Each structure stands twice: as structure tokens, then as C-alpha cells.
Amino acid sequence: xxxxxxxxxAREAAARRYVKRRxxxxxxxxxxxxxxxxxxxxxxxxxxxLAPFHDTVLAFWKLTKDGTLLTAxxxxxxxxxxxxxxxxxxxxxxxxxxxxxxxxxxxxxPYVNGLYATPTVALLPVLSLWLGLYAGPKIAIVVLLAIFxxxxxxxAGVITVxxxxxxxxxxxxxxxxxxxxxxxxxxxxxxxxxxxxxxxxRGIVGLVVGEFFTAQTGLGGLLVRYASSFRTAEMFVxxxxxxxxxxxxxxxxxxxxxRLAPWKETERDQGL
Amino acid sequence: MTAIDDIALQAERARIxxxxxxxxxxxxxxxxxxxAVWEIAGRLSNPLFFAPVSDVVREFWLSLLDPRxxxxxxxxxxxxxxxxxxxxxxxxxxxxxxxxGRSNLGFQILDPYVTIFYNTPRVALIxxxxxxxxxxxxxxxxIVILAAIFPVSVNTMVGIRDVSAQFTEPARSMNATESQxxxxxILPATFPYVVAGIKLGLGxxxxxxxVAEFFVSVSGLGGILQATSSSYQMAxxxxxxxxxAAMGVAIDGLLTYLERSVLRRYRS
Numbered sequence: 001x002x003x004x005x006x007x008x009x010a011r012e013a014a015a016r017r018y019v020k021r022r023x024x025x026x027x028x029x030x031x032x033x034x035x036x037x038x039x040x041x042x043x044x045x046x047x048x049x050l051a052p053f054h055d056t057v058l059a060f061w062k063l064t065k066d067g068t069l070l071t072a073x074x075x076x077x078x079x080x081x082x083x084x085x086x087x088x089x090x091x092x093x094x095x096x097x098x099x100x101x102x103x104x105x106x107x108x109x110p111y112v113n114g115l116y117a118t119p120t121v122a123l124l125p126v127l128s129l130w131l132g133l134y135a136g137p138k139i140a141i142v143v144l145l146a147i148f149x150x151x152x153x154x155x156a157g158v159i160t161v162x163x164x165x166x167x168x169x170x171x172x173x174x175x176x177x178x179x180x181x182x183x184x185x186x187x188x189x190x191x192x193x194x195x196x197x198x199x200x201x202r203g204i205v206g207l208v209v210g211e212f213f214t215a216q217t218g219l220g221g222l223l224v225r226y227a228s229s230f231r232t233a234e235m236f237v238x239x240x241x242x243x244x245x246x247x248x249x250x251x252x253x254x255x256x257x258x259r260l261a262p263w264k265e266t267e268r269d270q271g272l
Numbered sequence: 273m274t275a276i277d278d279i280a281l282q283a284e285r286a287r288i289x290x291x292x293x294x295x296x297x298x299x300x301x302x303x304x305x306x307x308a309v310w311e312i313a314g315r316l317s318n319p320l321f322f323a324p325v326s327d328v329v330r331e332f333w334l335s336l337l338d339p340r341x342x343x344x345x346x347x348x349x350x351x352x353x354x355x356x357x358x359x360x361x362x363x364x365x366x367x368x369x370x371x372x373g374r375s376n377l378g379f380q381i382l383d384p385y386v387t388i389f390y391n392t393p394r395v396a397l398i399x400x401x402x403x404x405x406x407x408x409x410x411x412x413x414x415i416v417i418l419a420a421i422f423p424v425s426v427n428t429m430v431g432i433r434d435v436s437a438q439f440t441e442p443a444r445s446m447n448a449t450e451s452q453x454x455x456x457x458i459l460p461a462t463f464p465y466v467v468a469g470i471k472l473g474l475g476x477x478x479x480x481x482x483v484a485e486f487f488v489s490v491s492g493l494g495g496i497l498q499a500t501s502s503s504y505q506m507a508x509x510x511x512x513x514x515x516x517a518a519m520g521v522a523i524d525g526l527l528t529y530l531e532r533s534v535l536r537r538y539r540s
Contacts, residue, residue: 026380034385049403106295107302117520119479122494122513124486125501129321204393209483212395220396227399239396246391 051233059233060240068222073241076218079135080207080245083142087199091147092192095154096180105155116148121209128214138210145206150195157191158184186261193257200249204242323506331507332514342496343511350492353409354481357416361477362470365421369428369466373436374454379429386422394419394476395483407488412481419480420473424466431465432458464534471527478520 035053042052063069094112098105123144127137161184169183211220219238226235307325314324323331335343371378372386398415405411435458443453485494493512500509 023376023380026377027384030381031384103294103298106298110299110303111306113524114517114521117475117524118517119475119482119520121479121482121486122497122516125497126506126509126513129501129504201391201393205395205479208393208395209486212483213486223396223399227403230403232403235400239392239400242396243388243392246393247387250391 047232048230049232055233056236056240060237063234063237069237069241072217072219072222072238073245076207076211076220077245079138079210079218080142080203082135083139083206084146084196084199084203086139086143087147087150087203088192088196090143091150091195091199092154092188094147095151095192095195096158096184096188098151098155099158099161100176100180100184112148112151115144116152120144121206124209124213133215134217137214138207141210142203142206146199146203149198149202150192153191153195153198154188157188161187190257190261193253193260197250197253197257200253201246204246204249208242319506320504321506323510327507328510328514332511335508335511343515346491346493346496346512347515350481350485350494353412353492354416354477357413357481358420358474358477360413361417361420361473362424364417365424365469365473366428366466368421368425369469370432370454370459372425372429373432374458386426389418390422390426394480398480398484398487402487411488412484412492415480415484416477420470420477423472423476424469427465427469427472428462431462434465435461464531467527467531467534471524471531474523474527475520478516478523482516 038050039053042050042055060069094108098108098112121141124137124141127140127144131137131140165183165187166179169179174182207218208220208223211218212224215221216224219242223235223238226232226238310325312324314322314327332343368382368386372382373379394415397418401411401414405414439457439461440453443457448457481492482494482497485492486498488495493516496512497509500512
């Protein structure tokens with residue numbers, strides 16, 4: 001009896017392993033096909049439209065070695081992280097106030113909702129007039145794209161902090177500040193992080209647009225420079241780094257979310 | 273008994289009415305304050321950098337009456353790439369989502385690409401597509417499709433998987449074929465997810481089309497923005513911004529309404 005059970009379990013595990021391995025093979029093959037098509041396509045098209053894949057790999061190596069890529073990446077990341085940091089601080093604060101004070105919500109709510117739905121990149125020309133061409137307008141446009149998911153998620157978090165958490169605190173004469181710090185803050189961390197996860201992608205869009213249309217610095221600047229000089233092999237390098245940065249930062253936020261708030265999996269992706 | 277209930281009810285109604293009046297008052301006062309600050313700041317600052325709200329409204333009105341209709345033409349140009357691009361993206365996105373949600377092979381093949389493209393800042397592809405397609409309307413349509421297709425397909429896929437887990441067995445037990453299952457059970461139940469994906473996709477499409485018009489900078493609302501800001505016509509520059517904000521809010525409101533009414537239908 002026990003042996004046949006063990007047999008069945010072993011067979012089950014083997015079958016699962018087989019499916020897993022087969023799925024991995026299909027995925028690898030699927031991606032390999034893209035690179036193959038890129039390589040072959042690149043051989044037969046004029047270089048100004050598409051360079052074969054191995055040229056991009058070589059360009060990646062070359063740009064890493066001469067430091068161009070590192071400088072550009074550092075430049076872009078500092079703008080992006082500054083924008084995201086500002087968004088988290090002010091977004092969480094605004095969301096907190098909106099959730100705690102009904103009247104404040106009535107005052108600010110329409111503008112937050114309106115700007116969240118507006119394609120705020122449209123404000124880039126005027127931001128550039130006001131703030132110049134360097135880090136200022138870029139950080140501002142990152143914030144204008146990234147802050148709204150954080151505000152909305154924090155707000156949703158604050159209003160869902162249940163009465164069962166608030167009432168005991170109030171009955172023990174906790175001050176408003178103590179309630180905010182000791183009850184609400186831990187409860188809304190998962191919501192802030194869920195907002196931040198959405199903000200990363202939006203922030204990168206803001207960063208790239210800022211780098212395209214103000215002073216052409218960073219990865220976006222590299223991209224435009226190579227595109228306008230038809231250096232297609234080099235052009236893919238900043239694109240690849242941007243994709244990796246987006247994926248990496250999003251994964252980091254998810255990891256942080258699990259570390260900071262392991263007790264709660266709730267997330268409310270407002271306007272997902 | 274009923275008399276007391278009545279009094280309590282009336283008191284409650286009066287309280288709700290007062291709260292509503294409070295709310296309207298606060299919203300209106302804040303808006304007036306906002307306009308006042310804008311007006312004063314506009315009058316005090318250099319006209320090259322900012323314009324008071326009264327000038328913006330006047331310019332907006334004049335450009336609506338303008339016989340050449342630059343603003344309206346810009347709006348039509350933007351919509352003429354946004355709408356077809358978005359329709360194509362929705363149809364393809366739902367098809368991709370169904371394929372990925374219902375077939376493991378489809379999922380394994382397509383998922384790596386969807387993950388990559390979902391994480392690619394779509395505006396980063398504009399310079400590349402500019403090389404491949406040129407500066408015309410096809411470029412913008414392709415960009416709109418690329419911006420909007422992935423949120424739609426990812427949401428559709430997630431929806432189909434959630435729904436399939438619930439409904440496949442009961443439908444199978446009643447001898448439903450795969451096509452019946454898909455058409456009559458799974459797709460209708462997935463609709464709320466699709467609407468959420470479309471909402472997200474339309475927002476992205478709007479942003480991306482503006483950026484594309486910044487690049488090409490001869491047509492559409494983005495083109496007008498670029499032209500007016502580079503010639504420091506501040507009052508004129510805010511007109512397309514207002515239209516875009518209104519478009520964003522209208523799309524968002526419409527789809528949120530649709531989302532809610534669909535969800536309500538499923539709850540009951």
C-alpha cells in the first residue's frame with residue numbers, strides 16, 4: 001500500500017517536472033526565434049534600418065567599456081529615483097490627508113482625479129519653460145506621471161483601515177499624530193507600495209519623454225542621438241537598459257512589498 | 273412608533289442634504305480660489321512664461337471660432353489616429369488574451385514577449401518606428417496599437433484564467449463544446465476585466481500619441497502644443513492642454529461608468 005502510494009507520488013512529481021521542463025523549452029525557443037529573426041533580418045536589410053543582433057551585443061560591450069552607457073544610466077537613474085522619492089513622500093502624505101479629512105478630500109480630489117486622467121506629458125513644454133532644460137523639468141514630469149497612483153492607492157488604504165483598528169486607539173486617547181504613525185502608517189504600507197509599483201512604469205515613460213524633449217541627456221538622449229544618426233546597432237542598447245530597469249525596479253518594489261508588509265497581500269491597483 | 277421613525281428619518285435626510293451642500297460649497301470655493309490664484313499669478317508674471325486664466329479662456333474661445341480651425345483640426349487629426357489604432361489594439365489584444373488564457377502552448381510562446389513589451393516604456397520605441405515607418409499617420413497608428421494592446425491582452429488573459437477556473441467544470445458537465453464554453457460563458461464573464469484593460473490602454477495610448485506628435489510636430493494637438501510653446505504663446509498653449517485634460521477625464525469617466533454598470537449586472 002505504502003509503496004504504491006510512494007510510486008504514485010513519484011510518478012506525479014516526474015510528470016510535473018516534465019511539464020515544467022517542456023514549458024521552459026517552449027519559452028526559450030520562442031525568445032530564441034526572435035533573436036534569430038533579428039539576426040537574419042538584420043543581415044538582409046540596410047544597416048540604417050536594422051543591424052543584426054550580434055552588432056547590438058558588440059555595441060553593448062563597447063558602450064559599457066568606454067563608460068558611455070554607465071554615465072547615461074547613472075544620469076537617468078538619479079532623475080528617476082529623485083522623482084519617485086518625491087512622489088512617494090508627497091503622494092503618501094496627500095493620500096493620508098485625503099483619507100483622514102473629508103473636507104480636504106473634497107477640495108483636492110477633483111484635481112487629483114483630473115490630472116491622473118490627463119496625459120500630463122502635455123505639460124512638458126511649459127515645465128521646460130519654467131524649470132529650464134536640465135534635471136528640473138525631468139524630475140517634475142516624472143513626478144507628474146508617478147505621483148497619482150500613489151495618492152489614489154494611499155487614499156484607498158486609509159479609508160479601508162477598519163473602525164476595529166481606529167476605535168481602540170481613539171478610546172485609549174491616542175492623539176491624531178499617534179494614530180497616523182502607529183495605526184494608519186503600518187496599515188497603508190501595502191497600499192503605498194502597490195501604488196509605487198504602478199508608478200515605476202509611468203515614471204520611466206516620464207523620464208524618457210523628458211530626456212527626449214529637454215536637454216538630451218541620459219538613456220533617452222542616447223537613444224535619440226543614435227536614432228538620428230541611423231546607428232541602429234547602438235540604438236537598441238539604451239532600449240534594452242530601459243526595459244531591464246523597468247523590470248528590475250518593479251521586481252524590487254514587489255520584493256520590498258513582501259518584506260515590509262508580509263502580513264498583508266491586499267493591493268488595490270486603482271485604475272490598473 | 274412610526275412618528276418617531278419619521279422624525280429620525282427626516283433628521284437623517286436633512287443631515288445628508290447639509291453634507292451635500294457643504295461639499296458643493298467647498299468644491300466651488302476651491303475652484304474659484306484656484307482660478308483667482310491662476311489669474312493673479314498670470315498677471316504678475318512675465319507673459320512669455322505664463323498667462324492669466326482670462327487670457328487662456330479668451331484664446332480658447334477665439335480658436336474655436338477661428339475660420340481656419342487650427343485647434344479643431346488638431347483635435348480631429350489626433351482622434352483620427354487614436355480611434356482606429358485603439359480599435360485595432362482592442363480587437364487584437366482580446367484575441368491575444370484569449371489565446372494566452374485558454375491554451376498553455378499559446379501562453380508559453382507569447383508570455384515572454386508580452387512581459388518584455390509590457391515593461392518597455394512605449395515612448396522609447398518611437399525613434400525606432402520613426403526610422404522604419406516614417407513620419408505619417410501609419411506611424412502614429414502603430415504606436416497607439418503598441419501602447420494599448422498589452423494592457424488589454426494582459427487583463428483579458430488574467431480574466432479568462434480566473435473565470436475558466438470557476439466555470440469550466442459546470443459548463444463541461446452540461447456537455448458544452450469549447451466554442452460554446454468560450455462564447456456563452458467565459459467571454460461574457462471576462463468582460464469586466466476587458467473594460468479595465470481598455471481603460472488602462474486608452475490612457476497609455478493618449479500619452480503616447482501626444483509624444484509621437486511632439487516628435488513629428490506638424491500635426492495634431494501635440495503639434496500645436498509644440499508650435500505654440502516654442503513661440504512662447506502661453507495663452508494659446510493652454511488650449512490643447514485643456515482639451516487633452518477634458519478628453520482624459522471624459523474617457524476615464526465613461527469607462528468607469530461602464531465598468532460599474534457591468535459589475536453591478538454580474539453581482540445581481
